[in-house]
Amino acid sequence: MNGGTGAGTPARLFGGQIEALEKAFRTLTLAATLKDQAARLRDVLGSYFAGDTVRLYRRTGADWESVAGGGDETSSLLPTPAGDTGAASVLEGGKISVVQRLADRSEIGVLLVRRAGGTPYAEPDLITLRLFLALFDSVYRELAARRNEKDLIFSLNHRVLQLNSLIDTGIEVSKLEGAAPPHHLALERAASLTNASKGVLRVTRGGRTEEEGWFPHGSPPEGAVPREGGISSAFDFGGETYTFQLFDKESRNGIIPFDETDQLLLDALSRQVHASLENLYLHQEALEKQKIEQDIAVAASIQQRIxxxxxxxxxxxxxxxxxxxxxxxxxxxxxxxxxxxxxxxxxxxxxxxxxxxxxxxxxxxxxxxxxxxxxxxxxxxxxxxxxxxxxxxxxxxxxxxxxxxxxxxxxxxxxxxxxxxxxxxxxxxxxxxxxxxxxxxxxxxxxxxxxxxxxxxxxxxxxxxxxxxxxxxxxxxxxxxxxxxxxxxxxxxxxxxxxxxxxxxxxxxxxxxxxxxxxxxxxxxxxxxxxxx
Amino acid sequence: MEQPFNLTSEVRDNCLIITTSGYVNNVGGEAIAAEFARHFDQGTRHVVINLAQSRVVNSVGMSFLIEIIEHLQEADGKLVFSNLDPAVEKMLSIMGLFQYAGKEKTVEDALLSFHDTGKKGS
Missing domain, CATH: 3.60.40.10 (PPM-type phosphatase domain)
Incomplete structure (x- = not known):
């Protein structure tokens, strides 16, 4: 569709514009990401303006990054919105460049360089493009809100998961005859709940390491073995010091610092292991006492028969x-x-x-x-x-x-x-x-x-x-x-x-x-x- | 302890079966997502993720699994998890993954579930 300048009467023009905006809205709302949304806008603009060179850029800092349409040699043509205006546009030499500030303070820039057939862009095209970009901003706000809502739900679910896992781990490590040693299970859970990429448990006596277990592989990771950094938690039991250490908190954007909640979780799991080891010790003592009492009962029975x-x-x-x-x-x-x-x-x-x-x-x-x-x-x-x-x-x-x-x-x-x-x-x-x-x-x-x-x-x-x-x-x-x-x-x-x-x-x-x-x-x-x- | 992350895949009856071993974290999640994307682009819409040898999943790994579910939903496809360790099953359940993905005891059960729903993939 060519809805550009000179396509008909004002009534037809507005009607076509409204129809194009409605269609653009439906298309843009299907996008799952900003990049996807930008690509969809490029298609819409290309179709509406019959443009064969439509380029979209985005910048979150100083530099523009091409997000649709390719090429960055023309990004220098993009204007900068003044103050709180939120938008800026330039019509020069038959080319249009418009910048729209988005809800997340990033900016989207559009360049309409050339129309198929060579007709230069005019003022009505500029106005229409600004309408498309305002629509883009509106849809992006909705997308950002949906994404925030999703992130919030994910974050809340993850908190529930952490609490639930803390309770479950407490129960599992307190099992007196569990399949795995309680401190190994706790290290595994601590790493996964804090998104640590690796962790280690060291049991030392008088400064000498008696046991060392790494997660996830059981042995030290390849390359340099971290001795410090990350977060740690320790307790003493039976003359030995048990130290948990976690390293390299993962995120989708790379390694990030551990937070306060991570430390709380690690401390809680460490305390659970401490309590479990104490309970195990007391249980074994009770069993030994029970055995002695049984022996004594047998002895008493023998004596009474004599x-x-x-x-x-x-x-x-x-x-x-x-x-x-x-x-x-x-x-x-x-x-x-x-x-x-x-x-x-x-x-x-x-x-x-x-x-x-x-x-x-x-x-x-x-x-x-x-x-x-x-x-x-x-x-x-x-x-x-x-x-x-x-x-x-x-x-x-x-x-x-x-x-x-x-x-x-x-x-x-x-x-x-x-x-x-x-x-x-x-x-x-x-x-x-x-x-x-x-x-x-x-x-x-x-x-x-x-x-x-x-x-x-x-x-x-x-x-x-x-x-x-x-x-x-x-x-x-x-x-x-x-x-x-x-x-x-x-x-x-x-x-x-x-x-x-x-x-x-x-x-x-x-x-x-x-x-x-x-x-x-x-x-x-x-x-x-x-x-x- | 977990083994180093590893992944194998096969396509059976137009279903992609991804079998993992080891910690499903950022590295593991990325590998699963990449393998999924490769087949998704070729039209596969039914996916089984067999986590028999993965007893630990972190939330970054889970975010990749959620993305796969979303992609499949948009394309009218379906993801089914199989061979879940009870702890992993509980984690995925709390994170809400089973609202949009299935779970079965074995890979064979998972494959059958696609037949049962009459949604055999393209």
């Missing part, structure tokens, strides 16, 4: 025993074992230490004891052998104090050997108390074949024998006072003579508990009481 469920009835005697384990597994043991010749062996023992090793040693003690008793080995020899086998079965810090007694019920004869155990009390009927402690060293303390000695006495009617472990004399009250052997234990043994052995045991335990009050029981309490009726 202890007698009931004691044998001895004609002319009444016997009772008790074992109250403390919270941790101890190593107390007691029993009364009938011997093939009609006698009875009474034993009480205490392993130094607690826990699984003590329970295992008690188990060995029980096995050897029953074997030797069944073999009819004399008490002194039994103690000697027990010392030897326990020495070999235990570590240096483990030993057993024990008291062995063999009773001949018919005569009341009692042979005893103490292997470093607490003195056993024999209470005469008149209240007198005898301490039985003849014997030797604790079992397993020294593997030097020490001899043991025994003592023999005869229990008369009404006499009583108390064997106990140190859980009783070492029980303390809230003020750390002991339920000591000299007082009050001996006094209690002298003063209390109930008719039944089990009554004595129960009342003794009640007295100890009454003494200690709310203080915790620190050791096993074991006692064996024999009363000749």
């Amino acid at each position: 202890l007698p469920k009931s004691l044998p009835a001895i004609e002319g005697y009444d016997i009772a025993g008790i074992n109250i384990p403390s919270k941790s597994v101890g190593g107390d043991y007691y029993d009364c074992i009938p011997l093939p010749d009609g006698r009875f062996a009474m034993v009480i023992a205490d392993v130094a230490g607690k826990g699984v090793p003590a329970a295992l040693l008690v188990s060995s003690f029980h096995a050897y004891l029953t074997a030797y008793l069944e073999a009819g080995i004399p008490l002194v020899e039994l103690a000697r052998r027990m010392n030897r086998v326990i020495s070999r079965a235990s570590t240096e810090d483990k030993f057993i104090t024990a008291f062995f007694a063999v009773l001949t019920p018919s005569s009341g004869a009692l042979e005893t050997v103490s292997a470093g155990h607490n003195p056993v009390f024999l209470r005469h009927k008149d209240g007198g108390l005898v301490e039985l402690s003849v014997g030797g060293v604790p079992l397993g303390m020294l593997d030097m074949d020490f001899p043991y000695q025994s003592e023999t006495l005869t229990m008369a009617k009404g006499e009583r024998l108390l064997l106990y472990t140190d859980g009783i004399p070492e029980a303390t009250d809230g003020r750390q006072r002991l339920y000591d052997e000299d007082f009050p234990l001996k006094d209690y043994v002298r003063a209390h003579v109930p008719p039944r052995a089990d009554a004595f045991i129960q009342e003794l335990i009640a007295d100890v508990k009454n003494f200690t009050g709310s203080a915790p029981q620190n050791d096993d309490i074991t006692a064996l009481y024999l009363l000749k009726t």
Whole structure:
């Protein structure tokens, strides 16, 4: 279409102009970019003015850049808009040059150099061109607004993405058995959320690098390895320093500086990793504790099976025993074992230490004891052998104090050997108390074949024998006072003579508990009481 | 960690299938866009981007993907993503890409989706 000068009457001219402007508007609004819009305008102008040389330029600074129509040798012809006028135009030598300032302060310039057929451009053409450029500005404002809106939506979505990813990463790094180490995942996420092109995590101890992992390739990038620059965040854990560093923030226009939000994100991810490592450490500690508790439970179960469920009835005697384990597994043991010749062996023992090793040693003690008793080995020899086998079965810090007694019920004869155990009390009927402690060293303390000695006495009617472990004399009250052997234990043994052995045991335990009050029981309490009726 | 970015492409039943590996960032996004443009100019309007080996995408990389979607929309074409890592799928979802692009589990499913919509590309 040629809508240029001399195309007809003014009415036809205006009608054609309006129609051309409407068409131009529809065409220009389809453009996705300024360059596209400029190209479309060039086509419109070329068609409307029948121009065979239509050139468009744009400048955002001092220099013009060709955006449609090619050639820049004529850009010097473009005028500069004065002040706030926003537009400038020149008609000279049949050529038109018009400049329109756009909404973003850049300028678009159009040169109509030559019309097909050679007709020079005239004043009406200049006016029409200015109308086209005003339209161009209007459409560009709309395009810029759409682009700004799109950028804003993208930016808002990206903020949502960053927050969401921060939450997700927090959950993922806190997984105790995640697929990837938490610090590697955090580095990956930090790089992508901040648009860093690369990043590194260094774990150092005392200035020495113990671990170094790069994103995205796992190893340092080719070329110079950046040591500084970018942003970083660090924390200390377990004597090591974990440092995250990100480099080269990307944009569509090249590398740009990291901003405050990037630093906040990196710090947040770094804190999440710190918390995750602490949680992992605590979790492992809890698992180890759980394992120990399971071992202790097994040991306690073994120990409880070794202890007698009931004691044998001895004609002319009444016997009772008790074992109250403390919270941790101890190593107390007691029993009364009938011997093939009609006698009875009474034993009480205490392993130094607690826990699984003590329970295992008690188990060995029980096995050897029953074997030797069944073999009819004399008490002194039994103690000697027990010392030897326990020495070999235990570590240096483990030993057993024990008291062995063999009773001949018919005569009341009692042979005893103490292997470093607490003195056993024999209470005469008149209240007198005898301490039985003849014997030797604790079992397993020294593997030097020490001899043991025994003592023999005869229990008369009404006499009583108390064997106990140190859980009783070492029980303390809230003020750390002991339920000591000299007082009050001996006094209690002298003063209390109930008719039944089990009554004595129960009342003794009640007295100890009454003494200690709310203080915790620190050791096993074991006692064996024999009363000749 | 991610592998260095790499890209392969093939055309199957008039559909462009771009398969990537590594970090989809500025470099990765530009490479995808260039490969897309090369085929778009030749008339391809149906595109599958297989991100099976790309577990990390940044927003610059995503801006290239959005541009591809826009170009296809204007030309009545369609983009379908396939083999998405859950984290990447969530990222693309939050950025609104699935309002204008499809997603399928596999490349084959993606190709079938073009048949299903009756929009087999030119």
